[in-house]
Amino acid sequence: MAAEVFNERGYDATSMEDLSAAAGISKSSFYHHVSGKEALLRGALERAVDGLFGVLSESPAQRGSPLARLRYIVRRQVEVLATELPFVTLLLRLRGNTETERWALERRRVFDQEITAIVREAMDTGEIDDGLEPARAARLLSGTVNSLIDWYRPDRVPLPELVADVERFVFEGLRSTR
Amino acid sequence: MAAEVFNERGYDATSMEDLSAAAGISKSSFYHHVSGKEALLRGALERAVDGLFGVLSESPAQRGSPLARLRYIVRRQVEVLATELPFVTLLLRLRGNTETERWALERRRVFDQEITAIVREAMDTGEIDDGLEPARAARLLSGTVNSLIDWYRPDRVPLPELVADVERFVFEGLRSTR
Numbered sequence: 001m002a003a004e005v006f007n008e009r010g011y012d013a014t015s016m017e018d019l020s021a022a023a024g025i026s027k028s029s030f031y032h033h034v035s036g037k038e039a040l041l042r043g044a045l046e047r048a049v050d051g052l053f054g055v056l057s058e059s060p061a062q063r064g065s066p067l068a069r070l071r072y073i074v075r076r077q078v079e080v081l082a083t084e085l086p087f088v089t090l091l092l093r094l095r096g097n098t099e100t101e102r103w104a105l106e107r108r109r110v111f112d113q114e115i116t117a118i119v120r121e122a123m124d125t126g127e128i129d130d131g132l133e134p135a136r137a138a139r140l141l142s143g144t145v146n147s148l149i150d151w152y153r154p155d156r157v158p159l160p161e162l163v164a165d166v167e168r169f170v171f172e173g174l175r176s177t178r
Numbered sequence: 179m180a181a182e183v184f185n186e187r188g189y190d191a192t193s194m195e196d197l198s199a200a201a202g203i204s205k206s207s208f209y210h211h212v213s214g215k216e217a218l219l220r221g222a223l224e225r226a227v228d229g230l231f232g233v234l235s236e237s238p239a240q241r242g243s244p245l246a247r248l249r250y251i252v253r254r255q256v257e258v259l260a261t262e263l264p265f266v267t268l269l270l271r272l273r274g275n276t277e278t279e280r281w282a283l284e285r286r287r288v289f290d291q292e293i294t295a296i297v298r299e300a301m302d303t304g305e306i307d308d309g310l311e312p313a314r315a316a317r318l319l320s321g322t323v324n325s326l327i328d329w330y331r332p333d334r335v336p337l338p339e340l341v342a343d344v345e346r347f348v349f350e351g352l353r354s355t356r
Contacts, residue, residue, distance in 0.1 A: 092328075129355075136343050151321070169351070173349045173351030177307070
């Protein structure tokens with residue numbers, strides 16, 4: 001719930017008062033339970049980071065051809081984004097003004113590097129178009145998946161349909177090949 | 179420059195003091211020139227909105243096959259994002275807490291509707307994969323292009339190369355067709 005408040009107001013503009021009001025308890029008893037704003041931020045960000053890194057350690061993300069692994073990761077990434085929406089939204093909108101934010105940005109960088117490494121492998125095997133610069137291809141891939149936080153509403157689109165459309169867009173592009 | 183300060187701190191957390199400091203003048207003479215924080219926001223957002231809608235009214239965006247128009251719009255959209263980076267960044271990170279923000283969000287919605295209409299036309303002519311839901315295809319397209327604000331650094335990638343890679347990714351996808 002802290003994640004929702006941070007997303008709505010921005011982390012810097014959120015006060016402990018806003019957070020205790022959202023939790024529906026008094027500011028003083030809120031302080032009794034929570035050491036501070038940054039601890040709440042850390043908890044919310046850890047949930048997003050753990051969700052995303054969890055995908056990379058799943059066995060289909062580690063075995064098979066680079067393209068098959070990448071397709072699996074994209075599908076699972078969409079699922080994590082959709083099911084952990086407020087937490088991932090918070091992660092993706094960080095500004096990096098605090099220690100905790102910088103920690104999370106560093107984890108995002110590591111995640112992106114892992115994706116870039118698999119993209120590179122898939123270019124080496126000829127499964128992915130090597131006319132694109134690998135790091136840029138990886139960023140466009142992540143950018144596409146991450147854009148979900150701006151428009152996905154869980155009640156409107158069934159998750160399997162969303163997953164299928166994102167995978168199709170990323171790997172086949174918009175142009176019809178009929 | 180106000181756009182940069184808003185992007186860094188978040189609009190809600192930015193004070194007139196922050197803005198006058200960034201402008202390098204005293205708060206009192208700053209107030210003499212600027213009617214308020216929201217007027218600065220409005221100016222910055224208008225610049226981004228005008229840039230994007232300007233593309234839609236250019237003649238290659240209005241003539242030719244739907245796919246050719248869409249390809250042109252994507253290329254020009256990347257150029258506008260790259261050259262007006264702080265203004266478009268501000269536009270894309272709005273939360274909608276003020277009148278001005280809601281105005282800008284409404285303009286974004288209209289822009290997205292125009293793109294969706296062209297995507298639909300290109301599906302009707304068979305140029306674009308109609309296995310995707312049109313509004314979702316349009317959102318994935320915009321999401322990909324808009325993700326540039328998170329990773330593009332003007333000094334590192336020549337603009338024509340960026341434009342070509344984004345166009346290739348959006349329309350051909352990552353998968354190698356060799």
